[in-house]
Amino acid sequence: MTGDSGKAQEAFQDTLREGAHRAAGGEPPADRMWFFREARFRCLALAEEGLQCEDCEIEEHEISPHAPGQISQLAPEQLAIWISAAPDPQRSALAAFYLDEFTPREILVLLELKAPELARFVRSARRQFQAWLNATTPVEVYENE
Amino acid sequence: MSLFRISRRGQLLTHFAPITERPGIDRRMRVAVMRVKRGKHTAKQFSLQQSFDKAIADLVQTTPVSQEVAEWFRNEKLIPTAKRRWRKIARNPAVISAALAVAVIVGIGVFIVMERMNEFPGSGTARKMLAIASSTKSGQLDPVNAEAGSLSDFFFMKYQLEHYDVAPEFAHLRASACKVFDDDEGHRVAQISVPEKRMQFFLFPAERNPKDMKPKLFNGWRFVEQEGWSGAVQVRNGVCFMAALRGDAKDLALYLAKQNRDASGGG
Numbered sequence: 001m002t003g004d005s006g007k008a009q010e011a012f013q014d015t016l017r018e019g020a021h022r023a024a025g026g027e028p029p030a031d032r033m034w035f036f037r038e039a040r041f042r043c044l045a046l047a048e049e050g051l052q053c054e055d056c057e058i059e060e061h062e063i064s065p066h067a068p069g070q071i072s073q074l075a076p077e078q079l080a081i082w083i084s085a086a087p088d089p090q091r092s093a094l095a096a097f098y099l100d101e102f103t104p105r106e107i108l109v110l111l112e113l114k115a116p117e118l119a120r121f122v123r124s125a126r127r128q129f130q131a132w133l134n135a136t137t138p139v140e141v142y143e144n145e
Numbered sequence: 146m147s148l149f150r151i152s153r154r155g156q157l158l159t160h161f162a163p164i165t166e167r168p169g170i171d172r173r174m175r176v177a178v179m180r181v182k183r184g185k186h187t188a189k190q191f192s193l194q195q196s197f198d199k200a201i202a203d204l205v206q207t208t209p210v211s212q213e214v215a216e217w218f219r220n221e222k223l224i225p226t227a228k229r230r231w232r233k234i235a236r237n238p239a240v241i242s243a244a245l246a247v248a249v250i251v252g253i254g255v256f257i258v259m260e261r262m263n264e265f266p267g268s269g270t271a272r273k274m275l276a277i278a279s280s281t282k283s284g285q286l287d288p289v290n291a292e293a294g295s296l297s298d299f300f301f302m303k304y305q306l307e308h309y310d311v312a313p314e315f316a317h318l319r320a321s322a323c324k325v326f327d328d329d330e331g332h333r334v335a336q337i338s339v340p341e342k343r344m345q346f347f348l349f350p351a352e353r354n355p356k357d358m359k360p361k362l363f364n365g366w367r368f369v370e371q372e373g374w375s376g377a378v379q380v381r382n383g384v385c386f387m388a389a390l391r392g393d394a395k396d397l398a399l400y401l402a403k404q405n406r407d408a409s410g411g412g
Contacts, residue, residue: 009211063193068200076208079201100164100202104174107161119160126197 001043001095003084011042033110036102040092040110047084060127061134070133082132089113090121097122151180151187159191164198172238266352266361267385268369271378273328274347275371277336278389281345286322286338293320293337293346300325300335300348308382309335309348314404315388318344342400347387351380366401368394377401 002008015038019029029035064070071079083094089111096107097118108118151159155177162178163170181187234240289296294316300306304325310316322338328349337346351360360383367378369387375394376387390397 005211009213013213063190063197065193065196067193067197071197071200071204074204076204079204080208097161098164098198098201098205100205103167103169103171104158104161104163105169105171115154115161116157119157123160126194129201130197 001040001084001091002047003081007046008043011039011046014042015039033106036096036110040095044088044092058128059131060124061131063126063130064134067130067133070137073137082129086125089117090125093118093121094125151177151184155180156187159187159194162191162195164195164202263369265363265367265378267349267378267380268367270328270330270332270349270352271347271369271376271385271387272371274334274336274349274387275369275374275376275389278345278347278376279372279374279391281336281338283322283338286324286336288322289320291320292316293318293339296320296323296335296337299323304333304335306333306335306348308384310381310384310386311337311346311348312379312381312386312388314401315339315344315346315386320346342390342396344388344390347376347385347389349385349387351383351385366398368397370394 002011015035018038019035022028029038083091083098085091086094092111093107093113096102096110102110104115104118107113108115111118113121155173158174158177159181162174162181178191181191289299291299293311294313297308297310300309306325318339318341320337321340323336325333325335328334332350335346335348337348338344339346351362353360360380362380365379369376369378370393374389374391375397376389377394377397378385378387380386388397
């Protein structure tokens with residue numbers, strides 16, 4: 001969400017502190033969604049402080065059968081930076097979706113999105129990520145290995 | 146149209162189909178995924194999408210977590226587990242089907258209990274008599290001109306039928322015709338036609354206990370209804386008396402109540 005592990009840790013710890021504070025005050029968070037919602041808004045607030053990405057057209061490619069091989073060559077930090085560079089709410093949608101912790105309905109509720117919006121964000125991100133993979137990890141390179 | 150043809154909305158849902166299968170995924174998503182997997186043109190594309198998503202999710206899982214963050218997660222109670230709400234449970238088609246089935250069974254049960262509550266010894270024969278009453282024409286009975294109560298002597302003298310007595314509440318009414326016949330079980334039945342409210346009276350042997358052959362008794366008046374006719378039945382000395390008329394059992398009940406009021410007023 002932030003592309004910076006220090007900022008992410010700060011948002012995470014502030015969220016837990018807030019949850020603990022509420023619990024101590026006799027008003028614990030109503031459900032587990034509260035933690036993710038709170039963490040998301042803290043991450044967005046922190047991300048706004050740094051340099052901002054410019055809006056630009058990103059190339060899109062069809063998903064390749066070689067994509068799993070291309071992805072396996074990446075470091076998790078590279079993926080994190082790529083996702084954190086996406087504009088919100090697409091960034092939150094990708095983070096929540098690829099965390100693979102929520103049901104589709106939970107993601108829609110958590111991000112207050114409609115199904116067509118979430119579908120559009122995830123679909124276009126896949127195609128953009130594939131284009132980026134094709135540029136950074138050409139299929140020929142790993143096919144030759 | 147193919148059973149597995151996927152709608153536009155279904156196709157849209159599959160763009161964010163869950164990466165790993167887990168409980169709690171709603172039915173529309175499950176159906177959409179099942180259809181897209183079986184579609185001739187969509188299956189391959191969906192398979193690529195799933196492999197892509199799985200690879201990314203696996204990469205996400207390898208993200209290093211600092212010792213400090215891992216420490217927080219040792220306290221599992223920090224995140225309360227989501228409880229299934231009763232509304233969601235109630236909307237489940239399986240629950241709705243089960244509830245409907247239970248409702249139908251309960252309904253049938255209540256109906257049977259209500260039917261049983263109206264049953265009494267001889268109610269089956271009484272219903273048959275109501276069917277006879279509804280089909281009886283005026284010329285089928287022998288004409289008489291006497292009080293209904295006096296016909297018990299006639300039945301005894303002519304047919305040796307003991308205790309075939311008309312109930313006191315109806316004994317004063319004028320009878321216009323009567324006959325004695327055997328029913329389908331061979332029991333002797335006396336039928337009396339009365340011009341008042343075009344009523345018909347029936348006298349027939351009370352149902353007997355098969356063990357000791359003693360008549361089954363019950364107190365007061367009981368009511369039966371059949372084919373638009375209703376009857377008020379009473380048992381005395383092993384013989385059932387039924388007053389029958391076309392209409393509601395309420396009419397008979399009102400008539401009986403009036404007779405009882407008159408009798409107590411006169412006494």
